[in-house]
Amino acid sequence: MALTRVRVVDVATSILREFGLGDLSMRRLARELDVAPGAIYWHIANKQVLLAAVAERLLADVPLGEQGADDPAAALRAHVLAVRDALLPVPDGADVVAIAYTLDPDSVPALREIGVLLKEAGAQDVAASTDLVVHHILGSVAATQVRAASPEEAVSSPDRFEPALDILLGLSCG
Amino acid sequence: MALTRVRVVDVATSILREFGLGDLSMRRLARELDVAPGAIYWHIANKQVLLAAVAERLLADVPLGEQGADDPAAALRAHVLAVRDALLPVPDGADVVAIAYTLDPDSVPALREIGVLLKEAGAQDVAASTDLVVHHILGSVAATQVRAASPEEAVSSPDRFEPALDILLGLSCG
DNA sequence: ACCTGAACACCGTTCAAGT
DNA sequence: ACCTGAACACCGTTCAAGT
Numbered sequence: 329m330a331l332t333r334v335r336v337v338d339v340a341t342s343i344l345r346e347f348g349l350g351d352l353s354m355r356r357l358a359r360e361l362d363v364a365p366g367a368i369y370w371h372i373a374n375k376q377v378l379l380a381a382v383a384e385r386l387l388a389d390v391p392l393g394e395q396g397a398d399d400p401a402a403a404l405r406a407h408v409l410a411v412r413d414a415l416l417p418v419p420d421g422a423d424v425v426a427i428a429y430t431l432d433p434d435s436v437p438a439l440r441e442i443g444v445l446l447k448e449a450g451a452q453d454v455a456a457s458t459d460l461v462v463h464h465i466l467g468s469v470a471a472t473q474v475r476a477a478s479p480e481e482a483v484s485s486p487d488r489f490e491p492a493l494d495i496l497l498g499l500s501c502g
Numbered sequence: 503m504a505l506t507r508v509r510v511v512d513v514a515t516s517i518l519r520e521f522g523l524g525d526l527s528m529r530r531l532a533r534e535l536d537v538a539p540g541a542i543y544w545h546i547a548n549k550q551v552l553l554a555a556v557a558e559r560l561l562a563d564v565p566l567g568e569q570g571a572d573d574p575a576a577a578l579r580a581h582v583l584a585v586r587d588a589l590l591p592v593p594d595g596a597d598v599v600a601i602a603y604t605l606d607p608d609s610v611p612a613l614r615e616i617g618v619l620l621k622e623a624g625a626q627d628v629a630a631s632t633d634l635v636v637h638h639i640l641g642s643v644a645a646t647q648v649r650a651a652s653p654e655e656a657v658s659s660p661d662r663f664e665p666a667l668d669i670l671l672g673l674s675c676g
Numbered sequence: 677a678c679c680t681g682a683a684c685a686c687c688g689t690t691c692a693a694g695t
Numbered sequence: 696a697c698c699t700g701a702a703c704a705c706c707g708t709t710c711a712a713g714t
Contacts, residue, residue, distance in 0.1 A: 331678080354707060364680050371678095375707070426641075430648045456666035459645070460638055464703075467600075467637030474604045492630035496670075505697080528688060538699050540690075545697095549688070680713075687706055694699075 334370040342480045348419030383428035387438035390414050404445040411438055415469045424471035507545040511555045522593030557602035561612035564588050578619035579631035585612050589643045
């Protein structure tokens, strides 16, 4: 099979899903693609760019623009939970998306959508609220994953995500 | 000078302050300490533990328990800004603290203090609110630092931190 | 145009052996 | 008790040379 940018990002994403960021090296990726490490650099500038592309792929299946937005607040809440659910099963998924969002907040459509929905729901300061919601999602997913990976306290602590989200959505919108 | 745990953490912290996380390697640290790389492992279990210790050091100078708490909401706001200001000048400081906070939310006194102050200020769900505020600080500091490092848009975007913080503090506390 | 081979300059961690 | 030397198993990135 020919090496293409799409295939590189595909295989990178599946390594992340199965083994996490620690195993997602350019060399490991090249091995999985049956090419020399240098070959990847013909299709992708560097690892940062690769991770940004993987981040986009991770949230590519979260639906955008659900038009049944007669209740924008409910649509926003549902969308945030969908983003969270897409990230939760991916080891280090939140860290990868955080890298992409920090490099360019507009590069990930599913996160841009949060701003759109906040506006529709009547948020005062859309930019500030979007930052709050995104940081909450990414921070809390990262925390949940680490706690799940740690040996002690297999009893998962009660989920603080939704209570905190409701505080946020209550405050941001009229 | 004898190699001690304190000296290891000291020098690690100063490498971070000057050069950032990319230059804070165990080998570079050993070079700066004039010892073999293996020597560090007599005093510190591994790099994770080192970074957690560095995180604590970064916020060690933020004062705790300012007793003039006749206005707890104002004390909370001031404390959050102090934490932010301590982190802003340290390259990748937010990432290092995020690692420590995620591994053990109680390990960093200055962040624990946020929960204490939120309670005093009358927050409903202290645990959820603390997570929100901490993720907001760390996410926003990381974003600010990356934007400052990037070449384009030297004109720093207007600071969304305080508007967002005020949204948060308004909502969390009665 | 696309890829290999080989190199450059690094990593974190372990552990026998020395003092 | 504390440290060195040397190894193990890796990294990201570049670039002449091949096809």
